[in-house]
Amino acid sequence: MEESQSVAIEFQKVVKKFGNFTAIHNANLKINDNEFFTLLGPSGCGKTTLLRMVAGFEDVTEGNILLFGQKFMHLPPNKRSVNTVFQQYALFPHMTVYENVAFGLRMKGWSKGNIDTTVREMLDLVRLTPFAERKPNQLSGGQQQRAALVRAIAPKPKVLLLDEPLSALDLKLRQAMRMELKQLQKETGITFVFVTHDQEEALAMSDRIAVMSEGVIQQIGKAQQIYEGPKNEIVAKFIGETNILDASVVGLNKEETKYRIAEDFIITGESVEGLTKNQNVKILLRPEKIRITPLNVNATALRGVIEESMYLGTDTEYQVKVSGGVILKIRDQNGFERRELISLGSHIGLSFSKDSIRILSS
Amino acid sequence: MTLANSVRSIPGFSILAVLCLVILYAPLLVVMVYSFNDSVSITIWGGFSLRWYEQIFFGLEAEKFQKAAWNSITIAFMAAIVSTTIAFSAAVGVVRTSPFKGKNLNISLLSLPIMVPEIVTAVATLIFFSMISFKLGYTSILVAHIVFCIPFAYLPISARIQSIEKVYEEAALDLYANRKEIFRSILLPLMLPGIISGFLLAFIISLDDFIITSFVKGAGVETLPTAIFGSIKQGIKPDIMALSTLLLLVSTLFVTISYFLSRADIKNKLN
Numbered sequence: 001m002e003e004s005q006s007v008a009i010e011f012q013k014v015v016k017k018f019g020n021f022t023a024i025h026n027a028n029l030k031i032n033d034n035e036f037f038t039l040l041g042p043s044g045c046g047k048t049t050l051l052r053m054v055a056g057f058e059d060v061t062e063g064n065i066l067l068f069g070q071k072f073m074h075l076p077p078n079k080r081s082v083n084t085v086f087q088q089y090a091l092f093p094h095m096t097v098y099e100n101v102a103f104g105l106r107m108k109g110w111s112k113g114n115i116d117t118t119v120r121e122m123l124d125l126v127r128l129t130p131f132a133e134r135k136p137n138q139l140s141g142g143q144q145q146r147a148a149l150v151r152a153i154a155p156k157p158k159v160l161l162l163d164e165p166l167s168a169l170d171l172k173l174r175q176a177m178r179m180e181l182k183q184l185q186k187e188t189g190i191t192f193v194f195v196t197h198d199q200e201e202a203l204a205m206s207d208r209i210a211v212m213s214e215g216v217i218q219q220i221g222k223a224q225q226i227y228e229g230p231k232n233e234i235v236a237k238f239i240g241e242t243n244i245l246d247a248s249v250v251g252l253n254k255e256e257t258k259y260r261i262a263e264d265f266i267i268t269g270e271s272v273e274g275l276t277k278n279q280n281v282k283i284l285l286r287p288e289k290i291r292i293t294p295l296n297v298n299a300t301a302l303r304g305v306i307e308e309s310m311y312l313g314t315d316t317e318y319q320v321k322v323s324g325g326v327i328l329k330i331r332d333q334n335g336f337e338r339r340e341l342i343s344l345g346s347h348i349g350l351s352f353s354k355d356s357i358r359i360l361s362s
Numbered sequence: 363m364t365l366a367n368s369v370r371s372i373p374g375f376s377i378l379a380v381l382c383l384v385i386l387y388a389p390l391l392v393v394m395v396y397s398f399n400d401s402v403s404i405t406i407w408g409g410f411s412l413r414w415y416e417q418i419f420f421g422l423e424a425e426k427f428q429k430a431a432w433n434s435i436t437i438a439f440m441a442a443i444v445s446t447t448i449a450f451s452a453a454v455g456v457v458r459t460s461p462f463k464g465k466n467l468n469i470s471l472l473s474l475p476i477m478v479p480e481i482v483t484a485v486a487t488l489i490f491f492s493m494i495s496f497k498l499g500y501t502s503i504l505v506a507h508i509v510f511c512i513p514f515a516y517l518p519i520s521a522r523i524q525s526i527e528k529v530y531e532e533a534a535l536d537l538y539a540n541r542k543e544i545f546r547s548i549l550l551p552l553m554l555p556g557i558i559s560g561f562l563l564a565f566i567i568s569l570d571d572f573i574i575t576s577f578v579k580g581a582g583v584e585t586l587p588t589a590i591f592g593s594i595k596q597g598i599k600p601d602i603m604a605l606s607t608l609l610l611l612v613s614t615l616f617v618t619i620s621y622f623l624s625r626a627d628i629k630n631k632l633n
């Protein structure tokens with residue numbers, strides 16, 4: 001990413017309170033121009049509230065939000081060049097698809113000719129031209145979704161806000177729409193602020209992600225940064241599955257660090273700055289980073305007993321009891337080489353590379 | 363078993379249901395059939411004829427009935443327009459605003475008059491008119507009708523307004539519409555079925571009102587219901603049946619329109 005990239009939206013120490021309840025705690029966030037940015041978090045964490053403050057439907061209790069460096073919080077929603085794709089679509093039921101898409105342009109005072117050209121272009125873009133004269137209730141869910149999308153894009157807003165736009169669609173359609181949304185963002189060059197509680201969706205589509213929890217922005221970064229290097233336990237737990245182990249530092253040198261999890265359960269990771277001996281830490285270890293090895297290969301390898309297994313198609317998830325009574329989750333891909341399921345109660349060996357563990361100092 | 367099914371399995375249910383329908387509709391059916399009776403007697407069938415319809419348009423009492431019909435229709439029309447306008451303003455004010463002190467009280471006060479016995483309203487209206495020395499006649503009927511039609515017009519309108527989700531307003535606001543445009547392009551069209559329902563209901567209620575009208579009409583001015591009652595006092599004549607059948611036709615027409623409007627409404631909402 002270039003250094004000189006301009007910032008589309010900047011949240012500066014934004015606080016939002018509903019009465020005594022603080023919905024957003026001190027949010028600081030920069031969303032770049034032409035970026036597909038995702039707000040990810042569980043339901044009720046404040047994602048919609050953040051969007052509604054940008055759109056102008058909620059005021060900001062403290063702090064400020066800037067649009068391309070300009071103050072705009074004093075403007076009413078109809079004076080902000082920001083458009084919203086609502087979760088329930090909110091297509092006007094008494095208007096045709098064409099009239100819905102034309103609405104924003106009409107309100108902006110565009111000429112008839114300009115409106116017509118743009119609306120046709122937009123309908124073409126999402127393959128809705130044959131449905132232009134239909135009312136919203138004569139469209140399928142996916143078509144309504146696309147109509148709501150181009151209705152918000154047509155006035156060429158500087159920023160498009162999308163509030164869980166895919167959540168009402170079934171899985172197949174949702175996956176197809178992911179691609180389409182991403183494409184649309186690239187083609188239009190409009191900054192997308194996309195809200196979802198679906199981590200898979202977020203990882204697949206976003207240039208960058210902000211993970212939220214209980215009104216706090218926990219971490220901002222690219223998909224890989226967030227998945228591979230979660231800043232804290234909340235992020236680690238919310239994004240994908242992970243083993244979180246309490247450990248203490250037992251050995252340090254320039255190349256590696258040794259951690260003790262249980263009496264005879266010691267693992268080795270890369271050296272991490274700022275750790276001291278005997279310090280208590282949490283170790284994060286993703287289930288897919290652990291490999292199952294035959295017992296006899298390496299006598300010193302970690303060993304365990306299969307307690308449970310779950311066949312998931314592309315891979316199998318095992319719960320393995322290792323020494324000290326610790327349970328590890330392991331994901332074993334059913335890939336290239338066809339493998340038999342390992343039966344419950346089997347003794348197995350485990351291995352993982354040094355760079356696959358993450359340390360959170362607690 | 364669903365509740366409806368369990369009710370249906372009670373012995374004698376279907377007989378009772380048929381009996382209810384017969385009691386409800388038999389008198390109407392009799393009136394309709396005998397309005398085409400050629401005989402002067404109202405109980406003996408003397409063959410098919412349209413003479414009573416001819417009679418109400420060209421007979422002795424034709425002028426009286428035509429005048430009464432004209433009064434009824436003009437009063438119903440004006441009362442429906444004015445009461446719908448008032449009810450609409452009240453509904454917009456009460457429903458589409460953030461909660462204010464006495465909001466619920468307001469809503470109940472607006473619909474309560476429907477439950478007040480009509481005779482009480484009639485007496486009260488008459489007393490009020492004589493207290494302010496309001497001359498009884500066409501205008502007093504109109505004023506009384508406007509007032510008692512308001513709660514009837516209010517019900518379908520406020521129900522409709524309540525069902526319009528806030529998100530449409532937000533979407534319009536998001537798409538650069540100002541308050542005026544939102545009202546004109548979004549809210550008004552969405553409210554329209556409710557407004558038409560309210561208008562039709564008020565029209566019908568006014569058209570067939572008898573009690574209040576007969577109290578406040580004064581001498582010489584008649585509406586169809588009071589005219590019919592007046593001529594029935596001298597014995598039931600078949601032309602009254604013809605007149606009633608016509609009145610029934612108008613009412614049915616209006617109720618049907620209202621029904622289809624609300625159905626189109628529900629269909630819209632399901633999507």
Ligand SMILES: Nc1ncnc2c1ncn2[C@@H]1O[C@H](COP(=O)(O)OP(=O)(O)O)[C@@H](O)[C@H]1O
Pocket residue numbers: 018021023041042043044045046047048049050
């Ligand atoms: N208008 C409101 N009044 C009071 N509390 C609200 C209001 N809107 C949202 N909240 C609260 O703020 C929190 C965040 O809500 P929201 O932004 O809708 O979450 P999300 O979109 O992440 O599911 C929730 O606890 C919700 O109950």
Ligand SMILES: [Mg+2]
Pocket residue numbers: 044047048049163
């Ligand atoms: Mg939400």
